[in-house]
Amino acid sequence: MSLTRPMPRADALTQGFWDATAEGRLAIQRCAACRTFQHPPRKICQECGHLEVAFENVSGRGRLWSWTTTHHNIVAGFEEALPYQCLLIELDEQKGLFVLSDLADRSIEAELKLGMKMRVVFSEPLANGAVLPQFEPDGEGA
């Protein structure tokens, strides 16, 4: 199966996210004033308007909020990977804090259950060096 993913193009706002994944960390933007996490990153805190928002390491643990198996050719590069799955993970740090991802090991698709515990793992670098967070079941107490 050959899969050519669109590669993330980091910018001033998102560089911290990709710097972290390259080092094997998941970091999410957090407001210095009200301590709210937000993703995708924004220039200011969407909760309180504070200007000081910085990337902060998170546990990389969360719950599987949902998943979908896409059979339709929507994103070029995924043709040969059809059908493929997208996961929506609600991170433990905050209700409503979601990251979109996929499974590190596609062979366990059938084991997916709503609300199951998941933990982050990291992909091999893409051609531009970007490392993607992916997820796997969190064995301890899943």
Added chain:
Amino acid sequence: MTWAHKGKIAIAGVGFSEIERRTSRPLGTHALMAADAALADCGLGYDDIDGLATYPLAPFLGALQRDGEDVINVGFFLSQPRMKNVVWYSQAGEGLVATALRDATNALIAGACNYVLVWRAMYVPPGTYGRAAMREAGGDQQFTAPWGCMSPLQWHALRYRNYLETYGKTREQMSALVLNSRANANKNPHAIFHDRTLSLEDYQAARMISDPLCLLDCDVPVTGCVAMVLTTAERARDMKNKPAYVAAIGQQTAVHAARISYTTFDHFDCGKPLADRLWRDAGFGPRDLSAGELYDGFAPSTLYWLESAGFCGRGEALDFIQDGRIAIGGEMPINTFGGSLSEGRLHGMGHVAEAVAQLTDLAGPRQIPGASAIGVFDGSPMLRGSALILTRDP
């Protein structure tokens, strides 16, 4: 206490262009066809129109958003030589076309103008479209595209799976809504599937697009335009045809900060405050309606409105739609014209047009005798949806 302006604004004319799957006609031609028809329906000319309102966005990946080609902006009608008396316009960027209807209603109440043309034009590009081809993804897309997630249908599929699992329902139950819509479309001459019936076997065999959404859970893209003329009830009384009256109209304002997708918000929390305002303004509730026209760009949106607007309880919509309850002649007819699923993706304007047709006895073989009040809920509750209640009498 009901809304002070209840029944003071009316939809006096409705016009359709031809609704087509693939067309060689420019979208501008469709827009003029619809405007001509709406004006003829209420006996007005272009020079009577002094207000314009639309929600123009072309909702597919790769859209050009070029006026007259894949969108019809306010500028398109302003530039028509016959349109020489316009003094007010509004081009909505949030909500859907119901936001434009709300703007028109407000302008008429304020006396800013007397006759507003409101339209929604939709376009299907030739060939393959709606596919993202990119080597790199910037902006917010860098957090979704690398995993192959780019389309609203994938986000809706994610939301729908969460819904089904949370409430212990199955996607097979959705066939009741999809088949009901097709049966109604078979009685609707504007519907793209007017001549094509659908069976339970067809639904069960439908190709999966993004599980749990199958092809028949997604609306059918069309090129076409629907236009309407809004005016005051006072003026509408003396016009050519009977109008429908606006009993209440409102917008969803419950969602605040953006998330990775609007579909992750709770439908009930988003839609209920809007619905509660509408019922208060109209002075009645969902059980008093003759029908509901509930947006179905993706079929689950209809479920979300059924629950958040109070037609049934939280998590009950897939049970509610069974056993003929939502058929014409049933306890609560839903999407009596076929919805976007079977009439075509007119982005909510088909829903409004059907409410007007039912309330003015123009719905032909799908007419609900004496229909007195219809609720139109546009968009999805989580997507800053808008809604209006229309009535036969002011």
